[in-house]
Amino acid sequence: QQQVKQSPQSLIVQKGGISIINCAYENTAFDYFPWYQQFPGKGPALLIAIRPDVSEKKEGRFTISFNKSAKQFSLHIMDSQPGDSATYFCAAQGLTGGGNKLTFGTGTQLKVEL
Amino acid sequence: GAGVSQSPRYKVAKRGQDVALRCDPISGHVSLFWYQQALGQGPEFLTYFQNEAQLDKSGLPSDRFFAERPEGSVSTLKIQRTQQEDSAVYLCASSLVLGSKAYTFGSGTRLTVV
Numbered sequence: 001q002q003q004v005k006q007s008p009q010s011l012i013v014q015k016g017g018i019s020i021i022n023c024a025y026e027n028t029a030f031d032y033f034p035w036y037q038q039f040p041g042k043g044p045a046l047l048i049a050i051r052p053d054v055s056e057k058k059e060g061r062f063t064i065s066f067n068k069s070a071k072q073f074s075l076h077i078m079d080s081q082p083g084d085s086a087t088y089f090c091a092a093q094g095l096t097g098g099g100n101k102l103t104f105g106t107g108t109q110l111k112v113e114l
Numbered sequence: 115g116a117g118v119s120q121s122p123r124y125k126v127a128k129r130g131q132d133v134a135l136r137c138d139p140i141s142g143h144v145s146l147f148w149y150q151q152a153l154g155q156g157p158e159f160l161t162y163f164q165n166e167a168q169l170d171k172s173g174l175p176s177d178r179f180f181a182e183r184p185e186g187s188v189s190t191l192k193i194q195r196t197q198q199e200d201s202a203v204y205l206c207a208s209s210l211v212l213g214s215k216a217y218t219f220g221s222g223t224r225l226t227v228v
């Protein structure tokens with residue numbers, strides 16, 4: 001049972017463009033929604049995160065939009081750069097047992113072209 | 115250390131062989147998690163430790179998988195009688211305080227079963 005659905009699977013954006021990745025969750029017990037960035041051969045690294053009592057969070061070029069009623073959230077990368085090329089995972093956490101274990105989406109492979 | 119260290123980085127095992135994967139979390143980190151990441155997929159939760167106590171092992175796929183953290187620092191994930199479906203990257207993550215949602219992941223061990 002996939003509890004966090006992510007799309008698209010892959011994305012190609014021109015340098016300076018906006019990258020948008022979408023996720024949807026099912027379990028209303030989730031109360032924290034992080035995004036992780038993963039480069040080849042490395043572990044995931046926390047990029048930005050949001051709690052469900054906030055509809056938007058912005059950190060630099062990265063923005064999370066959160067729609068609690070629709071159980072959806074998205075990552076926007078403004079002014080995308082070639083260095084942003086990586087795999088992005090949305091995730092969800094909650095006190096459902098397991099000490100804040102993460103439930104990940106399936107990932108989006110982003111390529112930013114010059 | 116400065117980050118979460120995992121060893122070995124790569125492991126090739128013959129089917130039926132036992133393997134042991136090591137995780138050195140950041141010094142002082144209370145919580146430690148193991149995740150399994152199949153090729154092209156998001157990481158999936160395996161097990162969780164708070165200090166030396168294994169509080170959740172619901173994600174371990176079979177009784178061939180065993181994890182321990184005897185002194186509350188270094189952890190070992192052991193896989194007995196490896197099968198081809200065990201081929202994946204095994205990621206370790208740690209967090210400083212109980213209840214923290216901020217993890218630091220290691221770079222993982224890539225296990226290939228031939």
